[in-house]
Amino acid sequence: MSCAASLSVEHLTKQFGGVVALNDVTFEVKPGEIHGLIGPNGAGKTTLFNLITGIYRPTEGDLKLNGQSLVGKESHEAANMGIARTFQNIRLFGELSVYQNLITACQKHLSYSLLDGFLRTAKYRQQEREIAELTERTLKQIGLWDLREQMAGNLPYGQQRRVEIARALVTDPQLLLLDEPAAGMNEEETGKLSEFIRSIQEQYPVTILIIDHHMDVIMSICDRITVFNFGSLLAEGTPEEIQTNEAVIEAYLGSE
Amino acid sequence: MLSYWTGVATLTGIYLIATLGVSILVGFTGLFSLGHAGFMAIGAYGTALAVKMLHLPFYAAILVGILASMLAGALIGKATLRLKGDYFVIATLAIGECTKLLIENIPSITGGARGLADIPRKTNFFVVWTILVIVVVLLHRFLNAKHGRGCVAVREEELAAKSIGIDTTRTKMLSLLISCALCGMAGGLLAGYMGYLYPIMFTMAKSNELTMTVILGGAGSLTGTILAGLVLIPLPEYLRIESAEEWRMVLYGVLVVIVVVFKPSGLMGNKEFTVSGLLRRLKKWFSKEKRNGEKGAGERG
Ligand SMILES: Nc1ncnc2c1ncn2[C@@H]1O[C@H](COP(=O)(O)OP(=O)(O)O)[C@@H](O)[C@H]1O
Ligand SMILES: [Mg+2]
Numbered sequence A: 001m002s003c004a005a006s007l008s009v010e011h012l013t014k015q016f017g018g019v020v021a022l023n024d025v026t027f028e029v030k031p032g033e034i035h036g037l038i039g040p041n042g043a044g045k046t047t048l049f050n051l052i053t054g055i056y057r058p059t060e061g062d063l064k065l066n067g068q069s070l071v072g073k074e075s076h077e078a079a080n081m082g083i084a085r086t087f088q089n090i091r092l093f094g095e096l097s098v099y100q101n102l103i104t105a106c107q108k109h110l111s112y113s114l115l116d117g118f119l120r121t122a123k124y125r126q127q128e129r130e131i132a133e134l135t136e137r138t139l140k141q142i143g144l145w146d147l148r149e150q151m152a153g154n155l156p157y158g159q160q161r162r163v164e165i166a167r168a169l170v171t172d173p174q175l176l177l178l179d180e181p182a183a184g185m186n187e188e189e190t191g192k193l194s195e196f197i198r199s200i201q202e203q204y205p206v207t208i209l210i211i212d213h214h215m216d217v218i219m220s221i222c223d224r225i226t227v228f229n230f231g232s233l234l235a236e237g238t239p240e241e242i243q244t245n246e247a248v249i250e251a252y253l254g255s256e
Numbered sequence B: 001m002l003s004y005w006t007g008v009a010t011l012t013g014i015y016l017i018a019t020l021g022v023s024i025l026v027g028f029t030g031l032f033s034l035g036h037a038g039f040m041a042i043g044a045y046g047t048a049l050a051v052k053m054l055h056l057p058f059y060a061a062i063l064v065g066i067l068a069s070m071l072a073g074a075l076i077g078k079a080t081l082r083l084k085g086d087y088f089v090i091a092t093l094a095i096g097e098c099t100k101l102l103i104e105n106i107p108s109i110t111g112g113a114r115g116l117a118d119i120p121r122k123t124n125f126f127v128v129w130t131i132l133v134i135v136v137v138l139l140h141r142f143l144n145a146k147h148g149r150g151c152v153a154v155r156e157e158e159l160a161a162k163s164i165g166i167d168t169t170r171t172k173m174l175s176l177l178i179s180c181a182l183c184g185m186a187g188g189l190l191a192g193y194m195g196y197l198y199p200i201m202f203t204m205a206k207s208n209e210l211t212m213t214v215i216l217g218g219a220g221s222l223t224g225t226i227l228a229g230l231v232l233i234p235l236p237e238y239l240r241i242e243s244a245e246e247w248r249m250v251l252y253g254v255l256v257v258i259v260v261v262f263k264p265s266g267l268m269g270n271k272e273f274t275v276s277g278l279l280r281r282l283k284k285w286f287s288k289e290k291r292n293g294e295k296g297a298g299e300r301g
Helices: A045-052 A075-080 A098-109 A114-119 A122-142 A157-169 A187-203 A215-221 A239-243 A246-254 B002-028 B036-052 B058-080 B087-105 B125-143 B146-156 B158-163 B168-194 B204-217 B222-232 B235-239 B244-262 B275-300
Strands: A007-016 A019-029 A034-038 A060-065 A083-085 A175-179 A207-211 A224-229 A232-237
Touching (some): A007 A045, A019 A045, A019 A060, A019 A232, A034 A187, A045 A175, A045 A207, A083 A157, A098 B146, A114 A122, A114 B146, A122 A157, A157 A187, A187 A207, A215 A239, A232 A246, B002 B146, B002 B222, B036 B058, B036 B168, B036 B204, B058 B087, B087 B204, B125 B168, B146 B158, B146 B168, B158 B168
Parallel strands (some): A034 A207, A083 A175
Antiparallel strands (some): A224 A232
C-alpha cells in the first residue's frame, strides 16, 4: 500500500495559443485531504488535471508530487508515480466488462515479462492471482461485484462513474483526481456519491482532488477548497470560509 | 484429389497465421493496416534469399525472414506510431506497395516480375498446422496477460489506457511487431511450401483480404478470426470457379456490406467462441421459442 501524496502547484501557467487557460496559479494540496477545485466553466480546472497527468506541458511553472517535479513526465509515467484520474466525459473501456476494466488497470502491479506470459511461469501465475484478488476486493468494497460481468459501456451513467473511480483505485494511487464525478446526477445520486467518496478516503490512503459544480457535494466532503476564475486563483480556504467569501460569491453570482 | 485438398488446407493454414497476426494489430489494438501482405512478402523473399544466397537451412532462413519483416515494421512504427492521425495507415499502405515495387525492380536478386523459383520445398501440412496451433495457444496466452490487455486498452480508449500507466506507443509497437513476425513467418512458410514466389502474390488486394477477414470475423475475437479465416481463405477452392480469385474481392465487398448492415461488430463481435457460450446461446434461443409458442397458444385460447 502506498501513502497519500502531497501536491504543490507553483506559479503554473498554461496557454493555448492566445488563450490563457491557467495564469500563475500557486496552491498546495496536503497529504490525505479531500481538496475541492471549483470555478465557473472555462476557469481552467480540467486543464490543471491535464497538466498534472502529463497530457499537456505547462507553459511556465512547476508541479510537484511529494516534492518531485511532474513536468516533462508522460501520462503513463505520471500514472506509475501514483496519480490516477477520472475524466469529465467518462472514458471507460466501453466494450469490456466491469471486471476486465479493473483487471486491465492492474497492469502497474505486474512485473512479469512477455515471455512469462507466453510460458505461464510461476511468476505470471502468482502475479495474476494477486491482481485477481485485488480486483475482486475492490469490486466488493465499492459494491460493483454483482455488475462485474456487465459491459461497462452499457451501464447507467452513475454506475459508469463508479466503475471509472474503481478502475482508478486499483492502480493504488497516492493522488486521485476526480473531474466532475457528480455531473448529470440528481440530488439522491449526488448524496450517495458524497458518501462514496468519503468512504474511499477512509478505506484507502489517498489524497483526493475533486472538481465539481455541485456545491452540496463539495461543501460536505472537502477539507479545503480552491476557487479558480478565468484561469486565476480567486480564493482558498475551508468550506465555511469559501461560502462566506465576497469574491467567490460575486464571481458565481456575476457569472449567472 | 486428397493431395489437392491437403494443399488447400496447408495454404489456408499459412494465410491463417498471417491473418492472426493482423488480428492482433487490427482487431485487438485497433490499428488499421492496408499493407500487411508487404510484410508477408518481406518474410517470403527474406526466407527464400537466405536459403538460396546464404545457403542457410530452411528454419534458420525463416528466422531471417521474420526478423527482416519485424525490422521493416519497427521502422514504420518508429516513424508513425507516436503521431496522431492516419499516418500509420498510410505507412502500411506505403510499405505494401513499396515492397512489391522493390521486388519487381531488382530482378537480379528477386527475379523481378518473373518470379523466384527453385526454392527448396521444406514445409508441409503437418508443419504448418503444428505451427498454427502453437501460434493460437501463444496468442491466447498473450491476450490473457499484461501486454495483451494493454493492446485492448489502447483500442478501447487510448487516453484512459495512458491514465492507468500504459505506455501506449510501446504497446502499439509490440502489437505491430507481433503482426509483422507472424506475417513474416507466414511468408517464409509460403516460400517453403510453394517453391516459387511472384510479386503478384503480395498485392494490395491480399493485404485487404487479411484485414477484412479480421473485421468480418469480429475485431477483438481470436476465434472469430479463425472461423472467418477457415471459411474465407479457401473459398475460391470450394466455389471452383475459374476466375474465383478475381471475384474474391467482390465477394469480400458484399460480405463487408452485409456485416456492416446486420452485425457491425463482425461474426463474433469481440467475444470468443466457446462451447459453453454456444450452449448458453442455444438454451436462451430455445426458451425464447418456447415462450413465443406459449404466447401464441395463449392468444388463441
Ligand atoms: N486543448 C485545448 N486547446 C485549446 N484551448 C483549450 C484546450 N483545452 C482547454 N482549452 C481552453 O482553456 C480554457 C479552460 O478550459 P478547461 O480547463 O476545460 O475549463 P474547466 O474545466 O474549468 O471548465 C477554456 O477557455 C478552454 O477553451
Ligand atoms: Mg472541465
